[in-house]
Amino acid sequence: MDVKAVPKKLGLKEKYRHLTRGLGWEPSYQTREALFPYAGYEGIRIHDWDRWEDPFRLTMDAYWKYQAEKERKFYAVIDAHAQNNGHLNITDARYLSALKIFLQAISPGEYAAHRGFARVGREFPGVGTQVACQMQAIDEIRHAQTQIHALSNYNRYYHGFHAFADARDRIWYTSVARSFFDDAMSAGPFEFMIAIGFSFEYVLTNLLFVPFMSGAAYNGDMATVTFGFSAQSDEARHMTLGLECIKFMLEQDPANVPIVQRWFDKWFWRGFRVLGLVSTMMDYMLPKRVMSWREAWEIYGVENGGALFADLARYGIRPPAGWEDAGKAIDHMSHQFMLGLYQWSFGTSFHSWIPSEEEMDWLAEKYPTTFERWYRPRWDHLRKLAAAGTPFKNFGLAKLCQCCQLPVVFTEPDDPTLSCHRELEYKQEKYHFCSDHCLRIFEDEAEKYVQAWLPMPQLFQAPLNGDVGAWMAWVGLKDGLDNGDFAGSPDQRNFEQWRRNATRNHREGEAQ
Amino acid sequence: MSVTARKPYIGVPRDSVANFNGRQIVYVSWDHHLLFASPFLICIEPQASFRELLQGPIAALIQADPDAAAIDWSMVEWLKSNRPWTPDPARSLSDNGIGHKDQIRFRTRGHNSLLPEASGTS
Amino acid sequence: MQIDLRTVTIEPVHQTFDHLARRFGDKPASRYQEGSYDLQAAENLHYRPTWDPDQALYDTGITRIVMADWHALKDPRQFYYNTYTVTRARQQDATEANFSFVESRGLVALLPPQLRTLALDLLVPLRHAAWGANQNNAFMCGYGYGVTFTQPCMYHAMDLLGIAQYLSRIGLLLGDTAALDAGKRAWMASPVWQPLRRYVEDSMAVRDPFELFVAQNVALDGLLYPLVYQRIVDDELASRGGSAVAMLTQFMSDWYEESSRWVDAVLKVAAAESGRNREVLAQWLDAWTRRAAAALLPVVAQALGPAADEIVAEQLAALAARTAKAGVAA
Numbered sequence: 001m002d003v004k005a006v007p008k009k010l011g012l013k014e015k016y017r018h019l020t021r022g023l024g025w026e027p028s029y030q031t032r033e034a035l036f037p038y039a040g041y042e043g044i045r046i047h048d049w050d051r052w053e054d055p056f057r058l059t060m061d062a063y064w065k066y067q068a069e070k071e072r073k074f075y076a077v078i079d080a081h082a083q084n085n086g087h088l089n090i091t092d093a094r095y096l097s098a099l100k101i102f103l104q105a106i107s108p109g110e111y112a113a114h115r116g117f118a119r120v121g122r123e124f125p126g127v128g129t130q131v132a133c134q135m136q137a138i139d140e141i142r143h144a145q146t147q148i149h150a151l152s153n154y155n156r157y158y159h160g161f162h163a164f165a166d167a168r169d170r171i172w173y174t175s176v177a178r179s180f181f182d183d184a185m186s187a188g189p190f191e192f193m194i195a196i197g198f199s200f201e202y203v204l205t206n207l208l209f210v211p212f213m214s215g216a217a218y219n220g221d222m223a224t225v226t227f228g229f230s231a232q233s234d235e236a237r238h239m240t241l242g243l244e245c246i247k248f249m250l251e252q253d254p255a256n257v258p259i260v261q262r263w264f265d266k267w268f269w270r271g272f273r274v275l276g277l278v279s280t281m282m283d284y285m286l287p288k289r290v291m292s293w294r295e296a297w298e299i300y301g302v303e304n305g306g307a308l309f310a311d312l313a314r315y316g317i318r319p320p321a322g323w324e325d326a327g328k329a330i331d332h333m334s335h336q337f338m339l340g341l342y343q344w345s346f347g348t349s350f351h352s353w354i355p356s357e358e359e360m361d362w363l364a365e366k367y368p369t370t371f372e373r374w375y376r377p378r379w380d381h382l383r384k385l386a387a388a389g390t391p392f393k394n395f396g397l398a399k400l401c402q403c404c405q406l407p408v409v410f411t412e413p414d415d416p417t418l419s420c421h422r423e424l425e426y427k428q429e430k431y432h433f434c435s436d437h438c439l440r441i442f443e444d445e446a447e448k449y450v451q452a453w454l455p456m457p458q459l460f461q462a463p464l465n466g467d468v469g470a471w472m473a474w475v476g477l478k479d480g481l482d483n484g485d486f487a488g489s490p491d492q493r494n495f496e497q498w499r500r501n502a503t504r505n506h507r508e509g510e511a512q
Numbered sequence: 513m514s515v516t517a518r519k520p521y522i523g524v525p526r527d528s529v530a531n532f533n534g535r536q537i538v539y540v541s542w543d544h545h546l547l548f549a550s551p552f553l554i555c556i557e558p559q560a561s562f563r564e565l566l567q568g569p570i571a572a573l574i575q576a577d578p579d580a581a582a583i584d585w586s587m588v589e590w591l592k593s594n595r596p597w598t599p600d601p602a603r604s605l606s607d608n609g610i611g612h613k614d615q616i617r618f619r620t621r622g623h624n625s626l627l628p629e630a631s632g633t634s
Numbered sequence: 635m636q637i638d639l640r641t642v643t644i645e646p647v648h649q650t651f652d653h654l655a656r657r658f659g660d661k662p663a664s665r666y667q668e669g670s671y672d673l674q675a676a677e678n679l680h681y682r683p684t685w686d687p688d689q690a691l692y693d694t695g696i697t698r699i700v701m702a703d704w705h706a707l708k709d710p711r712q713f714y715y716n717t718y719t720v721t722r723a724r725q726q727d728a729t730e731a732n733f734s735f736v737e738s739r740g741l742v743a744l745l746p747p748q749l750r751t752l753a754l755d756l757l758v759p760l761r762h763a764a765w766g767a768n769q770n771n772a773f774m775c776g777y778g779y780g781v782t783f784t785q786p787c788m789y790h791a792m793d794l795l796g797i798a799q800y801l802s803r804i805g806l807l808l809g810d811t812a813a814l815d816a817g818k819r820a821w822m823a824s825p826v827w828q829p830l831r832r833y834v835e836d837s838m839a840v841r842d843p844f845e846l847f848v849a850q851n852v853a854l855d856g857l858l859y860p861l862v863y864q865r866i867v868d869d870e871l872a873s874r875g876g877s878a879v880a881m882l883t884q885f886m887s888d889w890y891e892e893s894s895r896w897v898d899a900v901l902k903v904a905a906a907e908s909g910r911n912r913e914v915l916a917q918w919l920d921a922w923t924r925r926a927a928a929a930l931l932p933v934v935a936q937a938l939g940p941a942a943d944e945i946v947a948e949q950l951a952a953l954a955a956r957t958a959k960a961g962v963a964a
């Protein structure tokens with residue numbers, strides 16, 4: 001082997017190429033198809049994997065170093081938070097409902113993303129792509145763990161957190177997020193990248209994380225602020241990867257465009273439905289509000305989305321099919337969700353409540369065209385029922401959408417007085433949907449969505465056979481502790497009591 | 513469109529009627545009455561009469577709406593699978609053609625307490 | 635109002651999460667436990683994968699190993715993301731110090747040329763083998779069952795990427811980009827490397843995550859690391875004035891020792907589960923170690939000449955003793 005005396009200095013980009021791309025080789029003892037069997041069947045044509053632009057040039061040594069620094073800081077903060085009873089700093093215990101939903105539905109999604117990226121990090125036949133996906137795989141288990149560790153201290157003092165792992169697979173509302181991730185993971189590697197890398201991470205993640213983390217900050221939850229803040233630089237990498245991935249597919253072959261468009265339509269709508277629950281958090285669940293869901297949508301949906309669609313137009317990609325209907329739903333969805341959560345709260349492992357007069361005035365101001373007109377009368381009526389000692393519980397259970405699995409709480413895009421009814425028959429079975437877009441997604445892949453595990457109809461099948469008490473035990477729901485109206489809940493009582501004690505102790509301390 | 517897959521891809525529906533111990537799912541929705549956040553899911557024997565469905569689960573579930581007491585059931589308009597349809601209250605659900613996972617809707621005219629703008633619509 | 639919250643003593647309402655209380659009793663859990671057990675979806679998986687509708691999304695049936703509880707395969711290092719990255723960052727500091735020590739003292743120039751060539755010929759092609767090992771471990775993480783088993787596979791995969799990158803840096807330091815090119819040519823065409831490349835490619839076609847664990851982490855790396863880093867680099871090269879090279883590969887030696895504890899623990903628990911598991915593991919181990927030894931022989935011979943046969947045989951015996959201790963007799 002020739003050895004030169006003085007090695008020439010390499011530029012960063014060139015060095016990175018050697019340290020990643022250079023590692024791969026063209027197999028000859030096995031076919032490429034045998035080693036990368038999942039890369040071709042979706043119909044995406046890649047002519048040159050080398051055209052992949054590495055979105056972030058991170059070698060493992062740098063990765064360990066940066067991430068370890070963030071990790072040390074993160075755990076220092078949450079240790080202090082736990083030691084100092086930081087949970088008593090939150091505005092009030094209503095705030096915790098948002099965290100409970102997060103832990104039951106979103107953290108398991110982080111874990112699923114970890115596994116999904118490990119898979120595509122193996123299946124893509126291009127080293128640059130594989131390395132980027134593997135780094136996201138390890139980041140995502142980080143997110144699952146930092147979230148669980150941050151919320152673990154809340155579990156010590158409040159209800160609704162303790163059964164998150166059981167809730168993930170069994171309780172009804174988590175199947176919205178679970179089916180989303182299961183859908184992505186049962187797809188091929190390219191569709192997975194559009195689903196999670198692009199749609200979820202790039203298009204929608206700001207709508208989840210920015211409101212969530214500022215909501216936490218506004219409401220005194222330092223533990224959540226810290227995991228959000230600590231994940232931010234990871235998310236920036238993930239977003240870049242998602243965008244690079246869609247552009248790479250679109251640039252490689254014009255035949256990829258219609259396939260990508262179909263996935264884009266599908267995954268925008270799937271993501272919009274999952275993240276729709278954030279609207280309820282922003283408009284109803286934060287005792288101290290940051291901004292309305294409508295305002296967040298203007299910034300992170302309309303502005304950012306608009307810029308992105310303009311950017312993708314040059315490849316022949318048009319805005320997702322559900323975009324217009326999403327826009328029409330913005331002024332309605334948080335109210336529709338919260339009305340549902342309130343009346344089904346006997347079956348949720350978090351609390352709901354009727355908004356106060358003052359809060360309703362805020363909603364009226366933020367939703368001038370819809371709240372007074374359509375939703376306030378319902379809340380007023382619910383308040384009346386509660387005041388009369390007959391709070392409304394809807395024991396009717398809900399019709400779920402076969403695709404997104406949300407209860408069909410939505411109205412016709414152009415008629416807020418009428419439920420949106422969509423159904424079809426496939427192989428002699430009836431299926432129901434929340435919207436034209438969910439129905440369309442089903443039609444495209446009926447054999448997939450007929451398999452959906454829908455928690456409401458499942459309640460009437462073996463092994464539960466309609467026994468609600470058995471269902472509660474099975475999902476880990478403690479009646480009277482985890483569920484129901486916030487008013488009168490143990491969480492409310494305990495928090496108020498502990499805060500009072502802290503204040504009194506403090507005053508006594510001062511007096512001494 | 514069929515599912516793009518590496519092998520033949522056939523799904524097994526999880527909510528077939530055979531799984532419901534002789535009962536079936538019926539979805540029921542009262543048009544323009546959105547106090548009920550979503551259509552109701554009711555699990556019931558197909559041999560039950562339509563009247564039993566009406567006077568049993570439906571009557572119980574809709575009580576919370578202030579318009580419920582004033583319903584004149586003889587004047588109610590029905591839809592099945594979103595098309596106008598007339599049930600026979602005396603006959604069974606299956607005789608009425610209400611199959612597993614069918615959705616029926618009903619409309620009442622007159623005042624709508626919680627959605628005043630929908631009053632009188634049908 | 636500023637209040638001092640430390641002054642309140644509060645009785646917790648839960649000691650831990652339900653799923654951990656079921657496993658370990660109703661007491662506070664460790665962060666490793668919280669970050670590992672039962673995080674994977676286990677029930678009511680919604681859809682069959684389009685990439686293989688015969689499998690479930692997470693499927694215990696895709697390996698021949700059968701476990702009543704896959705979470706029994708825990709990591710004795712108790713690595714979760716935090717302890718993993720903090721450990722590696724510390725090691726990376728040491729490695730970086732070693733690299734700059736070698737660079738700043740001009741130790742590369744002091745290496746006898748034939749030793750430098752020997753090191754390049756040996757180490758640079760191995761970066762491709764490490765990349766193969768990375769992909770195999772990413773596969774085990776992706777398709778394996780149960781978080782305690784799959785989580786360390788991901789860390790292992792990233793470690794192997796790190797090793798592939800350290801080996802590349804060694805190539806650039808001792809040689810140049812030309813050394814990387816030469817290493818790649820050797821990997822692709824030199825008879826010395828073909829059996830090993832064939833082994834790596836054949837292993838990458840294996841879709842049973844546990845067989846792959848045996849083929850890669852037990853059989854191949856169980857021979858490769860001691861042979862290359864202990865026998866050749868630490869013993870042979872160092873004794874001939876090449877301790878600078880040993881400084882550059884110290885991470886690999888330390889890492890092998892540390893990660894072997896995990897590999898052994900997994901093997902031991904899987905073997906202890908049933909006679910059937912022991913049988914399957916023994917079959918795999920027998921087939922893959924035999925092939926691995928044959929694949930590594932020319933690589934070792936290139937560095938050590940005729941002594942290679944004996945040294946490989948010794949290492950095979952050492953591996954057999956190691957796996958016997960874990961309860962698998964090949």
Ligand SMILES: [Fe+2]
Pocket residue numbers: 110113139140143
């Ligand atoms: Fe994440």
Ligand SMILES: [Fe+2]
Pocket residue numbers: 140201234235238
């Ligand atoms: Fe992410």
Ligand SMILES: [Zn+2]
Pocket residue numbers: 273401402403404405406433434435438
């Ligand atoms: Zn839907």
